[in-house]
Amino acid sequence: MTVRTRMAPSPTGEYHIGHIRTVLYNVALSKKMGGKFLLRIEDTDRHRYVEGATDRILDVIGDYGLSWDEGPRVGGEFGPYIQSERLSLYEKYAKELIAKKNAYYCFCSEESLNELRNSQQAKGMPSTKYDKKCLNLSEEEIKKNLSDGKPYVIRLNVPANRDVTFHDEVFGDITINTDSIDDQILLKSDGYPSYHLAVVVDDHLMNITHVMRGNDWIPSTPKHVLLYEAFGWEQPKYIHLPNLKEKGGTKKLSKRFGPVSAIQFLEEGYLAEALLNFLMFLGWNPGTEKEIYSLEEFINDFDISRIHKTDLVAFDREKLLWINGYYIRQLSPEDLHTVFLNWANKFSIVLNPGLIDRNIGPKVLSLVQERVKKLSEVSAMTPYFFDNPKVDSTLLSEFAKEANPKDILTNFWLFYKNIVNWDKENLDTLSHDFIKKKGYKPKEAFMTLRIAVTGAVATPPLFDTLEFIGKKTTLLRIESAIKILS
């Protein structure tokens, strides 16, 4: 049997980072088993439908380095993969259920349903449920309503007081009594299917073998089980994943703490590989101490028996940042530069021309590489490589305690003016000899020089910086700094 997994996004808004995690796991399971992963668009909610959302979702999945074997854009033999293009199918199956008495027409209006719900709540009933009123309609009444063009839905006829048990690969057997399940609407009055009908019909028709999704779906799984039974179809395996929560809290991810949508993380300058690596461990681990994983390695080691049996997993943004910094550090300067330019280009980030330059850019990046945790930090960390800094006079005097900062800078200027071989090794050696001769303490001399040239207290190594900036600019900046102190 070929393993077939799927992810079924709804085009109702931006794709969430947690959805990427679920895609990742579905990809891993299918690839691990030599099977197929498919994407299906569940656009059955016309009210929440967002124009363009489908494309953005497909794009961002691709941006994360994930792909699908069947689905929109790539096709496949089980299409169409967009539910709004499969409407006649759902109607056909809904009517099949009516014929089998597993479903029935319901002509109740939304208003009357609301009233019912309200009165049930007022009576303090443990849960609100449809009262099956339309189940008792005679054939004649149904026919008349239908021919009158009265709006209707089709409901699942849930049997009373029956324990439905299904096996979850993570949680084990779960039993839910049908008394806690409402007569779910299968086909809406607009002719669109509800999720429950569509997912069962499509998963069956598309030969899905493993349904892997967030564990918030556990309570509705019995509805699906009932549908599979009614149709006489074989159940897929169920795998419910822990949901994501904000670290330190008990609630789901919130914009208050940072990005939540998949694209936002990319936009902030997290690398797709780092994000994926981080996501892998949100609900799974290999049981070893290895934790840097490529997608390929993940697929290789993935095993559903190692999915965490827990209901919530905290999204630790600090750890994400650490992993991202790690991935950035692993890149060669040239590769980092390519990644950096692609990022800036994709998100229309305005860059200093020097950063874009194929010769200069990688050099600058190599200097800040081990200091940067996100691509978005690069620009703020590198202005003095290209433009003369604004130097604060108080700061400039702060490190020179024993010697006069102005003297230090003047002497550096005089000394550097005559240096011919302007490379960092040479500068390093000569500068150390120089301050020794002058009797300056390294810290006060070099910090004063650093601030004079960069305006900043924290920078890449001083002589790397001077080499990059060049002799001429270095001397000019020292001159400017001396003027500030005058």
Next chain:
RNA sequence: GGCCCCAUCGUCUAACGGUUAGGACGCCAGGUUUUCAUCCUGGUAAUCGGAGUUCGAUCCUCCGUGGGGUCACCA
């Protein structure tokens, strides 16, 4: 509220009846260093509570407590 699920350092987790309860992030200290960062070394810190079962419970059972999910013509 009904139903379902979950519970190990601050966080993510390892352990599948017997370990000094391990690792990573964070934090702290030290080393490297002219700064920041990287890197290296070390440290801090956990089995929710109570009953059982067992020679022995993080692990099995029950109760409690806490947390989460779900109860739509949304998915």
